[in-house]
Amino acid sequence: MIGVFLDRDGTIGGDGGGIHPLEFSLYEYSAKAINLLNKKGLKVFLFTNQSWIGMGKFTEQTFLEGCKEIEKELEKNNAYLEGIYYCPHKPEDNCNCRKPLTTLLEKAKIENNLDLNKCYIIGDRLSDMLSAESVGAKKILVKTGRGLKSFKELSNSTSEKLKVNYVADNVFTAVEWILIDLSS
Template sequence: MNIAMFLDRDGVVNEVLSERVKFVNKPTDFYLLDGVAEAIKLFNEEGFKVFIVTNQGGIGLGYMKESALQDVHKKMEEDLAKIGAYVDEVVYCPHKPHANCACRKPKPKMLFDLAAKYDIDLAQSYMVGDREPDIIAGREAGTRTILIGEREKDEVEADMYFPDLLSVANWLAEYHA
């Protein structure tokens, strides 16, 4: 079985609600956070499958089309490839925030679907997010959970806390050595 790093996108991989960008609705709005490409490359080198699992309610709300989201993800993959990093697959929930669909985090369906497709050992895998819905999805799927950043640190019960994705990758590279 494989071990996976399930990564939320906005706030974990790329900037959102920053001075430079509010929402990521087109490729020119997409900026990798510092150290993210290096972190994902470390995950790749350690043999982890790397997945982006992201809620993209802007599609359901009409703020962006799925084709624009594909363009954003293509830009992300190109930015990562500059240093030889890659993600195995990007999955997203396009539904409105309160649509009560099965795929929107905090529900774990995206993680379960990827686990089945890629033979993932969920108990040995990690869900990394910056908000409570990410952590709940990981917990519900049976993964270990990692909250990054400071925004909700005192309010969200994750298994581990790190300031950013590169700190997670450095810890995992040492932990799994």
């Protein structure tokens, strides 16, 4: 089974990080993009680091309430998520689930019978691309959120080994590329 993992902050909405879940809003094209994936029969997942939970800026329950709001907005556009995978820890907690580690992807693989080598990861940060690289998924970097900064980092010599499959203007153009890639 093929899945598409979407980062939250800076990829499907917000400005790239540190957004309170009840203040988060989708980009105007995100629901339509997810709907296209749903229509193609692909499983779509939210895949996000949420260190503000670990920092005490909001609770895990508040984060989940925010996710329900995202799902309500998606429903208005006949779109849905198969699941939400998130790390609630601070970077210094040295947990095993924070991107770029692959624990969340491995969990999704088991729970949804996914072939990670056939999956796609869309995000605005290098941690998203590194996660994809580690499991053999296709890497799509969006220019929204912190994507332009990440693109510049990828262009420097220290990141030479990491090659993304596609650089998209936003999640909608990323999804358009996925649909073309799947048909080729």
